[in-house]
Amino acid sequence: xxxxxxxxxxxxxxATFDRSTMSEIRRAAETGIYDIRGWGAKRKLPHFDDLLFxxxxxxxxxxxxxxxxxxxxxxxxxxxxxxxxxxxxxxxxAGMSFGALSANAKEALGRGASAVGTSTTTGDGGMTPExxxxxxxxxxxxxxxxxxxxxxxxxxxxxxxxxxxxxAKPGGGGMxxxxxxxxxxxxxxxxxxxxDQRSACRHPDWTGPDDLAIKILELREITDWQVPIxxxxxxxxxxxxxxxxxKAGADVIVVDGMQGGTAATQEVFIEHVGIPxxxxxxxxxxxxxxxxMHRKVQLIVSGGIRNGADVAKCMALGADAVAIGTxxxxxxxxxxxxxxxxxxxxxxxxxxxxxxxxxRDPAGISTQDPELSKRLDPxxxxxxxxxxxxxxxxxxxxxxxxxxxxxxxxxxxxDLVALTVESAAMARVPLAGTNWIPGQQQF
Amino acid sequence: xxxIDLAKQTVRDLNQALHDQAAACxxxxxxxxxxxxxHNLAVGLDQKLRVDIKGHAGYYCGGMNKEADIVVxxxxxxxxxxxxxxxxxxxxxxxxxxxxxxxxxxxxxxxxDAGSRCGISMKGSxxxxxxxxxxxxxxxxxxxxxxxxxxxxxxxxxxxxxxxIYVKGEVKSLGADCIxxxxxxxxxxxLSHLLKRAGVDEDPHAxxxxxxxxxxYNFKVDNASAY
Numbered sequence: 001x002x003x004x005x006x007x008x009x010x011x012x013x014x015a016t017f018d019r020s021t022m023s024e025i026r027r028a029a030e031t032g033i034y035d036i037r038g039w040g041a042k043r044k045l046p047h048f049d050d051l052l053f054x055x056x057x058x059x060x061x062x063x064x065x066x067x068x069x070x071x072x073x074x075x076x077x078x079x080x081x082x083x084x085x086x087x088x089x090x091x092x093x094a095g096m097s098f099g100a101l102s103a104n105a106k107e108a109l110g111r112g113a114s115a116v117g118t119s120t121t122t123g124d125g126g127m128t129p130e131x132x133x134x135x136x137x138x139x140x141x142x143x144x145x146x147x148x149x150x151x152x153x154x155x156x157x158x159x160x161x162x163x164x165x166x167x168a169k170p171g172g173g174g175m176x177x178x179x180x181x182x183x184x185x186x187x188x189x190x191x192x193x194x195x196d197q198r199s200a201c202r203h204p205d206w207t208g209p210d211d212l213a214i215k216i217l218e219l220r221e222i223t224d225w226q227v228p229i230x231x232x233x234x235x236x237x238x239x240x241x242x243x244x245x246x247k248a249g250a251d252v253i254v255v256d257g258m259q260g261g262t263a264a265t266q267e268v269f270i271e272h273v274g275i276p277x278x279x280x281x282x283x284x285x286x287x288x289x290x291x292x293m294h295r296k297v298q299l300i301v302s303g304g305i306r307n308g309a310d311v312a313k314c315m316a317l318g319a320d321a322v323a324i325g326t327x328x329x330x331x332x333x334x335x336x337x338x339x340x341x342x343x344x345x346x347x348x349x350x351x352x353x354x355x356x357x358x359x360r361d362p363a364g365i366s367t368q369d370p371e372l373s374k375r376l377d378p379x380x381x382x383x384x385x386x387x388x389x390x391x392x393x394x395x396x397x398x399x400x401x402x403x404x405x406x407x408x409x410x411x412x413x414x415d416l417v418a419l420t421v422e423s424a425a426m427a428r429v430p431l432a433g434t435n436w437i438p439g440q441q442q443f
Numbered sequence: 444x445x446x447i448d449l450a451k452q453t454v455r456d457l458n459q460a461l462h463d464q465a466a467a468c469x470x471x472x473x474x475x476x477x478x479x480x481x482h483n484l485a486v487g488l489d490q491k492l493r494v495d496i497k498g499h500a501g502y503y504c505g506g507m508n509k510e511a512d513i514v515v516x517x518x519x520x521x522x523x524x525x526x527x528x529x530x531x532x533x534x535x536x537x538x539x540x541x542x543x544x545x546x547x548x549x550x551x552x553x554x555x556d557a558g559s560r561c562g563i564s565m566k567g568s569x570x571x572x573x574x575x576x577x578x579x580x581x582x583x584x585x586x587x588x589x590x591x592x593x594x595x596x597x598x599x600x601x602x603x604x605x606x607x608i609y610v611k612g613e614v615k616s617l618g619a620d621c622i623x624x625x626x627x628x629x630x631x632x633x634l635s636h637l638l639k640r641a642g643v644d645e646d647p648h649a650x651x652x653x654x655x656x657x658x659x660y661n662f663k664v665d666n667a668s669a670y
Contacts, residue, residue: 032664094669146545149526151487151507178661190547190566190585192605195660202581204563205522205541212500214482218503221458223489 024267035267036175038100038356040168040259040304040326045276047259048310050423051416052432055402071407072396074321076119076298077159077251080220084228084251085137085159087321088117089393090408094256094325095141095232097123099176099185100263100356101329103130104226105365107378108332110134112385116393121161121323124174124199126188127153134382137231142219144173151222158431159252160219161230162212164203164241167260167303170234170274174199175264179359182368209244210433212285214246216249230254235280235303236273242287242299252298254323255284259304261326263366264357275301278317279426282413285318294318295409308395315396317401317427318409324392331388332381333363374375397421420432445470450477452486461511464490480520484514488530502539505532505642507594521558521566524551527568540577543570546587559596564591565606571641581606582618588637592645600653604660609634611645620659624652 013019024035056062063070077084098106100123105132113120119137121130126148131140141158142149154160165171176396178194186193206215217231231245232254245253257277262270279319281301288294301314302323314322326334335343340350342362346419349354356366364375400408403415417432418424425438435441457475457541466469467663468490478484483535485494488511496504499517514637524592526528527546534542537555544560546568553570559577562570567586578596581589584606592610601613601618608621617623626648634647653657 006450033662033667144565146526149545150547151489151526152507154487154507192660195604196662198602200564204560204582205503205525205544211521214502218483218486218506221454221483222507223464224459225455 012024030273036264036357037267037270038261038263038265039270039354040261041271041274042354043271044403045259045304046278046420046422046426047276047304048278048313050419051313051427053309053316053399053403054314054417056404061404063404063406065398065401068401069406071409072393072397074298074409076300076321077230079251079297080225080249081159081228081230081251082224082226082435083158084212085119085139087119087137089389090315091305091389091395092118092139092300092320092321092323093120094140094323095121095123095163096325096329097125097126097174097176097263098131099123099125099180099189099368101365102367102373102376103128103184103331104373104376104378105136105381106131108376108381108385109328111141111330111378111382112306112389113137114330115386116381118325118389119158122157124176125185125431126150127156128188130378132156132255132412134378141232142204143199144201145189146204147154147191147199154219155223159228159230160223161232161254162216162219162250165232165234165236165256166235166262167256167277168262169257169265169269170236170258170379171201171271172265172273173201175357177264177357177359180357185368188410189441200302209248212244214250221247228252231301232256232262233274234258234273235277238275238280238283239287241293242284246288246291246293246297248298252300253284253288254300254302256323257301257303260302261329276299276426277305278423279317281314281317282426282428295320308373308392308397309399311392311396312399312411313410313416315400315408316415317413317429320409325338327329327388328385329365331385332365332376333384334361334365336363339363339388366422370372444472444474446474446476448476449479449481458485458486461485461488461490461492461494464492468492478517482520483651487509488513491530495637497588499536508532517551518555523553524549524568525549537574538572543568546570550640552643556593557668562587562606565589569637569640571637571643575612578615579618581621582610584608588633590634590643590650592640592643600655602659605654605655607633609647609650609651610653613616614651614653620656622656623651624654626650626652 228251258274339362541557556574575593598618600621
């Protein structure tokens with residue numbers, strides 16, 4: 001050992017080339033192809049933990065936590081649809097496909113959502129009978145691939161969501177690799193078994209907002225103007241996208257931030273495209289307010305929502321409801337430590353597993369393997385999800401009452417402060433202890 | 444025959460009247476006057492109706508059609524017969540881009556030319572174009588048959604899955620993973636049958652067949668330059 005080494009007690013890791021970065025370089029050098037994985041952005045981003053509520057005290061009047069009502073019911077699609085959707089909690093289940101998820105997982109999502117009176121959403125692969133059967137309120141996604149799209153299912157839907165983008169990959173299409181293209185999945189998507197399915201990133205029969213307006217009218221004509229039509233965008237140029245979506249005729253706009261999950265996409269896409277959910281909401285709300293459409297066209301926000309505080313903060317910033325995907329899967333059992341040994345056997349660990357595309361999920365959720373799928377009991381999964389949704393609702397109500405609100409949608413930006421300069425600028429609320437909103441006022 | 448005059452009634456009136464036939468079919472023959480290029484004509488039909496549109500149609504005419512036979516006595520805009528399930532749509536004139544996009548079943552006949560992306564992401568329908576088709580036709584086509592009696596533009600059949608493509612004229616270029624294939628007896632029979640169904644008088648032996656090389660079905664490092 002050299003003289004110098006004798007005095008070194010801690011090795012210094014490069015912040016630029018940390019172990020994870022070097023591992024990826026070695027993997028790329030070995031395989032020659034980019035990394036594909038599921039989940040959402042794993043990097044640390046400005047998020048709702050950087051915001052705090054200003055509970056009531058002398059200058060504001062709180063509501064009794066256990067005695068006074070705080071409404072959580074939200075009606076979606078009041079602009080044009082003859083039959084808007086009424087949800088009892090402002091937390092909905094985001095679109096996730098059969099194919100990416102097992103049929104049992106889709107059924108469990110439907111059961112859990114229905115138990116608390118909220119909606120669930122299909123995905124890039126069509127509507128399964130299990131999902132429709134167990135979902136009292138089902139939103140049918142209209143995606144570029146149009147896999148499984150048909151007018152009968154369209155008319156069975158309680159709402160239609162035209163998907164332009166996804167927070168995990170704005171500008172990219174869906175991906176489902178061959179391991180998960182089983183006979184049933186292949187049949188629903190009209191694809192050969194075992195192919196790597198790469199969905200288109202653009203719709204095949206319209207190219208811009210003027211065309212989209214006609215497309216939305218077509219969907220309304222086919223469904224006799226019965227059900228709401230949502231437009232979902234990945235959060236990027238949110239201000240402009242929301243304005244164009246309103247002009248195109250949306251009843252509801254869904255904005256998915258970059259923390260939103262995916263079943264399979266390039267890692268470089270997940271980590272480097274889009275903007276954080278918190279930064280997108282004020283842009284969307286500003287666009288709606290400038291058009292006089294805030295609360296008339298409802299805003300659903302998704303991407304990284306984990307607890308009732310996140311729900312309440314989204315609504316305080318102006319959302320009408322939120323959608324959860326990753327958190328719902330965790331509630332079902334995704335990444336559960338009880339499967340840690342099996343996660344390790346496939347090169348991962350509980351809490352780290354993101355190779356949804358490989359279809360070997362020990363929890364039986366992101367898989368098409370019949371034996372693994374059996375591990376998820378849809379009834380038990382539905383019960384767990386319903387419990388989780390109830391907790392989210394109770395937590396959000398607790399915070400709303402503390403701010404003196406008898407309706408979740410009465411929460412407002414004035415109820416919030418930020419812990420960091422970045423979050424203050426993005427959320428457009430003052431830095432805690434100051435009146436300063438960066439970008440809007442001089443310090 | 445029931446007549447809907449779009450100079451006096453709306454597209455909503457038309458579609459609702461046609462949809463009402465699903466509950467109680469009282470009239471199978473329909474005539475639409477003065478369409479004047481309006482969009483979304485006769486969309487979402489799900490009955491064995493005959494609908495004659497006497498003029499030009501705008502976007503998505505016959506969209507998601509099931510069972511009905513629709514004839515456009517003029518040209519059709521973007522996405523004619525998009526996502527058609529069954530039945531037929533016949534365009535007497537030309538069709539704009541994305542004709543028959545994602546169509547799952549039924550027969551689409553275009554007696555003139557079709558624009559770009561004809562048959563994009565088609566999923567099992569049969570499309571017969573008497574004239575030419577534009578660039579990127581049959582892009583990501585999954586299943587079904589596309590017949591082009593004239594010429595095809597650039598990048599025909601790009602990223603193709605399992606559609607059978609038959610072209611009589613010139614193909615400006617083939618898209619990624621699309622190749623010329625041998626015309627065997629079963630293909631002559633398939634094409635002959637389809638031309639007959641479409642009412643098109645062409646010699647099937649004059650066509651060439653194109654299909655997927657199936658080299659891009661699964662990610663391979665060696666194919667990186669093709670993506």
